[in-house]
Amino acid sequence: MAWSTRELAELAGTTVNTVRHYHRLGLLEQPERRYNGYKQYEVRHLVRLLRIRRLADLGVPLAQIGAVSAGDDNTPDALRELDRNLQASIERLERARADIAVILRDDAPVDSPAGFAAVASRLSEADSSIIHISTQLYDEDALADLRKMVESDSGAIGAELGALPADADEEAKRFLIERLAEVLTQNLLDYPWLSDPVPHLSKSEHVTQQTFVDAVVELYNPAQLEVLVRASVLANEQARVVREARRPAE
Template sequence: MAWSTRELAGLAATTVNTVRHYHRSGLLEEPNRTSNGYKQYGARHLVRLLQICRLRDLSIPLAQIESMDIGGEAPASALLAVDADLTVSIERLKRARAEIRAILAGTTATDVPSGFEHLADRLSKPERSLMLVVSQLYDESAMADLRTMIEAEAEDAGVEFDTLPLDADEAIRQQLAEALAPQLAQHLIDYRWLTDPKAHFPKGARVTQETLRETAVELYSKSQLDVLARASAIATELAAESINPTSDPNNLGVSDDR
């Protein structure tokens, strides 16, 4: 008995377009045609198509199937490669399911990077958004350090900053900057790479810096940005003094007796 393309596809639980695609890729040979041009598939075509579909169900790429002896044993290297990919996918899906269950239970958040869920409550909405962007710009090592920095900060450390009025006067901005600076300075001391973070920018310094700048401008008000700039300047000075303290001329061990 001979089958048409549609009948063959139906027997293999696939589509006509898929059969045609396998023809174009050379995986499935073209059958003979009747005098009126219709294809006539036989049992060997059906067996071949079922073998291809079986390998596709195992997630083996078409490019690898082309190099395999489908009628014989599948090359171990191809199957091992697929097995490794599936292992990674399974682990990723397990993590995704765990996070989804946690979200449904109300114990985690979706608007923070992976690994920052336990810190969501102490981050403001702009900070959460900023962390999401940063997670795409910094490498894993830097993100781990940032997570540790947030964990070390007091939970109410940024309350005044978060509620800073747009028209906050000079005195209030300076006072807030001076209050924030010591913690920032400690971060600069503990994590020296913060002074020159380019090595932690996988996407390059220009893209990273421009993205961070644009994100900050949209997330924070002008008064908040002014406070951040002031606090950063003060923190840099404090950190420099701590790392390289100025020598005390009264404690050089030089006698005034001459």
């Protein structure tokens, strides 16, 4: 029995282009041709193609299939690495499914920051953008704490900050600064690493600082930016006073 390229591909559950691609990579040997020039594949070609497809289905990269199928000394290590990659993919997919479930349950924005779907509805556009950026700059422990901070906040201050016009008067800004400082002070006390985040950064300190500076300047209007800066300064001072008061007398 001899098969054409199309017939071989159909038997193996793949495509003619895939068969040709395997030929180009040297994974599948070229068959002899009939008198009319058409290829004629034999059982050994079908079996080889099925074995290639099996390894590809397992996730073995095409570049490694030749060595893995030959069973060289590196095959066990290659399979262990593949298994680790598959486990990471499974975990990523499980997180994605969990996030989708929360998005559907809470009718949250589809593009909510990863892991923040449950609280996304209370975030302003600017705050959501900052959290998106934070997911690339902080480690998982820091992001878990950030989620707790957002969960403990009713969202009222964030909404007021988001509605603050660029030409807000001093009274409006001062009122918001005092309220925001209270929240920031408590966060500094509850999560001491906020005062020294370097151990929790996934990028360099310089890249992190510059990214946040660029982000807040672009995402917040001048009045909002002033409130953020002044509230941060006030919160750090208030947190320092509380820590000193808590410190045992020497």
